[in-house]
Amino acid sequence: MEDDTPKALRQTSLLKIGSYGFLALWALIAAFPLVWIFVMSFKLPIDAFAQNPLDVIFGPHTAQKDSAFSIIDILLGGVFAYYAYQIPVRFYRTTLDYFVPVQNKNMGAFALGLSYIFILVGFAFYVLPAISHVLNGIFHSISALSLLAKPLIGYTLQHYYAVWVENQFYIQFKNSLVITFGVVTISLTVGTLAAYALSRTASNLAIWLLIIALVFRALPHSVLVTGYLPFFINSKEILGPLWSMPVIGWFLSLFSQTPPTLYGQPLAVIAVLVAINQPFTIWMLRSFFMNVPKELDEAARVDGCTHFQAFRKVILPVMWPGLITTGLFSFLLAYNDYLVTSLLLDNQNQTMVPAISAYFNRETTATDQVNAIAAAASITAPLFILVVFFQKQIVSGLTAGAVKG
């Protein structure tokens, strides 16, 4: 492989080994807890809490009492994963060009991606087990190769079943989605508009607004919660006059007949999280907007756009990496929040993160603990999917700034 690094930046081989070694070590330390809970969540408690780490990985008891993968299964899974990745990489362009007319490219790509995911899931859950069953049977009957078909890594889905079905974790999942969706949508909408205005104004007021926003960001989260608390508890009385106003009242009554008590509702959490998050999104988006040259606005205005059209048709499309990066940070804040959600939400509106703490109490059994681990693993999965999907935009948003010439 050719080394394209400029000579001035090239490292000596010793330094190279050192830095890569450190990187590997660091990755191992950082990834270990995640990988470990992922492994544990598929094991029976006796294996999950075994003294010998190899037992945790291979799970001999789990293999005995529940299901297990043989070497053949693992190889099969590897082949499947390889092609599941290679097929879209190789054939995505041609298939897209073949099926989708030019003018609907985005929708077409989305539909194609979605159908591919459906095919993959169907294949993984129905076709793959059948193939594995047949292959294992064949190899089992050949004595020389029977080792390959021997159960090797035990796994059980019972904890996931307990979490998602018995404990109805999907309710919390839904609550998390509602709250994250609300927070991301509101903070991005308000954030882009505010940041665009702040990045384009010549007024001194902009700097003061930004500094005030920063002060709000610096407040401890609990201060914001307690500040809002009286309003949320008494919101029925406080909001009452709004419902009796002529036009606004009619409009609001479309959503609810009486003014709601916000305490315990997702709406309250969304409000607080947006308040916490908004200064940050405004600052971050503003720096992205600052990277979009003003000449782009001006060119658009001269070419025939109104102010808002210039923003929507010229500036926003250029800003996607910035929006996605900022959106991801907002998502993480709302999704991972413990304090605000646990303080403000009723039990039936609880989100996933505080719900895990319900698994831990004085009477916690080993099974409960593994269930909690399975719940924790379930929480991380969407994050991974999100990062994998948007990694290109995130990287370009974080490194290059929003626009290149």
Next chain:
Amino acid sequence: MAKIQLKNICKRWGSTVGVRDFNLDIEDKEFIVFLGPSGCGKTTTMRMIAGLEDPTEGEIFIGDRCVNGLDPKDRDIAMVFQSYGLYPNLTVYENIRFPLKIRKVDSATHDKRVHKASDMVELGNLLERYPRELSGGQRQRVALARAIVREPNVFLMDEPLSNLDAKLRVSTRAQIKHLQHTLQTTTIYVTHDQIEAMTLADRVVVMSMGELQQLGTPTEIYDKPANTFVASFIGSPAMNLLDGEISDGKFIADHTLVKDIPSGLPNAVTIGFRAEDIQVTTELEGDITAPVYSVELLGDSTLISIKIGDALLIAKADKAFRVNIGQTVSFIIPPESRHWFNKEDGARIDF
């Protein structure tokens, strides 16, 4: 096609003055160049015509319409920016098409018009590329195509060649001149490069400190600069200027004695002469006699400079002319090549 009138235009930001009491009539189909050093208000004036800035005072007319308060989109103009202002997420084709699309021009004609515009600037084979895949010259041609595709009343060009390298600048300059000649559209072109101004303009507006210094054809500006600022700005090298005094019908300064001067000059004057109008000799009998400060070979000629006080005076000699630095030479200034300016206010003195 439209005339443009600027009436008493002022632009101020707080106490900073950008443009001061600016009046200008631009004829239909005229190629006007705003020329001046950076910060002289030329770009501000153009931006006010475009509608990207509001004049603090005064009125702007395009055609017969007062456009004060109109949005840029309603002024029927097109603009080319110094750093191109191309939309990075669109292909060249979509970039050129953008003005048509946003103005809801009949979409059946788009393809034809985009191809016509792109052919005029020789972009035909680059339509599917993105701006980031183009060189600077190509990007500026895309910007030109985007400007001409809609056939607006007025073209505004804000230093379009400044980001290009020297060679490309010459060819793109010729292209712009040809384009304007073909399309016969009123064009305002802003530059700080006097060569661009001389080569492109029907008339040049020389500006400094937010004020109009001189308005005239390139020849007028070159031959009869209205004041020392214009004289020192136009020409390559610029006009030589030397402060001195009139005494006994002679112009006197250090190392300098100019005879046969017109009568009626004030006491304190500045003499101006162009490098190419004077002769250099090693026989010490000319109007200015001083040691050579530097010798620059240009290939087609040789520049000989001498230093009188703070003023560096340059003469253009034959390409075979050779002297050493430090050797004494004489400049002979023919009477018809002398320009006289009032030393106090820099204004030209005509007879």
